[in-house]
Structure formats: structure tokens, C-alpha cells
Amino acid sequence: MVRTFTRAIVRKPCPEIVHGITSANLGKPDFGRVMEQHQDYVEALEQCGFRVIVLISDSRFPDSAFIEDVALCTSACAIITNPGVVSRKGEKDGMREVLSEFYQDIEEIRSPGTLEAGDVMMVDAHVYIGISKRTNRDGAEQLIGILDKYGLTGSTVPLKTVLHLKTGVSYLEQNNLLVCGEFIDCKDFDPFNRIEVPAYESYAANSLWINGTVLVPKGFPVTLAKIEKAGYPIIEMDVSEFQKLDGGLSCLSLRF
Ligand code: CIR
Numbered sequence: 001m002v003r004t005f006t007r008a009i010v011r012k013p014c015p016e017i018v019h020g021i022t023s024a025n026l027g028k029p030d031f032g033r034v035m036e037q038h039q040d041y042v043e044a045l046e047q048c049g050f051r052v053i054v055l056i057s058d059s060r061f062p063d064s065a066f067i068e069d070v071a072l073c074t075s076a077c078a079i080i081t082n083p084g085v086v087s088r089k090g091e092k093d094g095m096r097e098v099l100s101e102f103y104q105d106i107e108e109i110r111s112p113g114t115l116e117a118g119d120v121m122m123v124d125a126h127v128y129i130g131i132s133k134r135t136n137r138d139g140a141e142q143l144i145g146i147l148d149k150y151g152l153t154g155s156t157v158p159l160k161t162v163l164h165l166k167t168g169v170s171y172l173e174q175n176n177l178l179v180c181g182e183f184i185d186c187k188d189f190d191p192f193n194r195i196e197v198p199a200y201e202s203y204a205a206n207s208l209w210i211n212g213t214v215l216v217p218k219g220f221p222v223t224l225a226k227i228e229k230a231g232y233p234i235i236e237m238d239v240s241e242f243q244k245l246d247g248g249l250s251c252l253s254l255r256f
Helices: 015-019 031-047 086-092 095-099 137-149 199-205 221-229
Strands: 007-011 051-055 071-073 078-080 106-108 120-123 126-131 153-158 169-171 176-180 193-197 208-210 213-217 234-237
Touching: 007 031, 015 031, 031 051, 031 234, 071 095, 078 095, 120 169, 126 137, 137 153, 169 208, 176 199, 193 199, 193 221, 199 213, 199 221, 213 221, 221 234
Parallel strands: 007 051, 078 106, 126 153, 176 193, 213 234
Antiparallel strands: 071 078, 120 126, 169 176, 208 213
16 A cells, blocks of 8 residues: 655744754754755655645744654544653644644643654554654553554554664655664564665665655765665755754655
């Protein structure tokens, strides 16, 4: 089964994004370039057939452009998550109202459970949930319980080094999985055709399948060639300013 998405929700970056959380050591993002790259991202989504809903920026939360983390949009319901870091907790407020335009059933992850949807990878009716510094077992178990009500399933994958599960693994549909580092030998992913991302291109492990096309971050030629060889049309995107904040292509939107 291959999914088709028709809508995406993004949040415009706020000037405070330059103070967002980071472990990247790549310097401070340039806000002008952040805005340009974000606009290019929106246009790429539109090119892939999406109607893109652009939420206004929220200066209270520097990392709020990484909207993927605060909600999970499944085929059956939407789930508002509970970020695992204090500075991002409030980003979820207001998401119920946004999502209620599109979903009848909206669920929530509650404390002490934490979950960021960067840790959730959907593969047909199953989700893989990374147990990370941001997503705890309680949050993952709540999510699995919620999904069960809608006929969906979930399982957990403990993370070792990456921020989020999808920092190191991306599902490209047709049973193809882009994998890097700790996920190359991960038994949970044995059923997939693995496309290996070399360690020196690890950022490109967060590439984004959208309705048949794959968005790939600019500057990672080995990974790009491998994805191309697997038969996918590609859009290369410069997201250097988001990389400085540990954010990748998937983090910038909710797609459903
Ligand atoms: C954070 O550390 O929360 C942000 N600077 C980056 C979030 C990236 N989100 C994602 O991988 N889904």
C-alpha cells in the first residue's frame, strides 16, 4: 500500500529560531536564509501536490517551525504529542484547534508520558517509535494504546545516539528504508530493503518521501545517487540553516 498525501501544515519560523536547541556545532542560523529556505520548502511541497497550510510564527517558542514533533497525523486520527523538553512543551497548545479542521478524532499524549513525532515513523498501518531523550516508554505506550483503538499498531525501537528516530531512518515506501549509523544493523528493520547512508552523510538519512518524489537535503551526493538509483525522482533542498538546529526535512511539516 502506498500512501497519498494531499495536505501539509507548516509553521513559519520566528526570529527567535536562531536561539533554538542545538547540538550541531555548525554556527548560528541566518534568519534571512531560514526564511528563504522555508519558503522553498513550502513551494516544493506544493510542487508535490500538497495544499499547504502555513501557520503564523510563534515567538514564544524558538523551535516551533519544527512542527512535526508536536502532532502525529495518521489515516484515522490526529494525536497531539507531549514534547520531552521544557522549552517546547507549549508548542502543542493550539494544535487541537488547527487539527480539528481536518480530523474528527484528536487524541493526546499526557504527562508523565512524553513523545515527539520526530520519533515516529509510519509504515502503512504500523508505526515505529524511537525511545529517545525526548520520547519515553510511557509516551510510546500511550501512543500504541491510542493507535490500537483505530486498528493501527506500534512498536518501540531504543535509540543510542540520534536525536529522533527519523534523524537516522526514513521510510521511502515500496519497502525501501533509508538507514544510517545505529540503524544499519537494527533487527527491527530486517524486513526492509535498506538503502545505506554513509556516516559522513548522516544528515541525509532524514530525506522525505512525498507522493513518489523524495526531497533530499542539498550537499549529500552519495545518498542522492543511491536514492536516484532506487528509481525515485528527487528534489534537492538547501536546508543548511535548519541543519544548524538539528532539524531535517521531515521536521518542518505535518503531512496527511
Ligand atoms: C530540537 O532540538 O527540538 C530542535 N532544534 C530540532 C527538532 C528536530 N525535529 C525532528 O527531528 N523531528
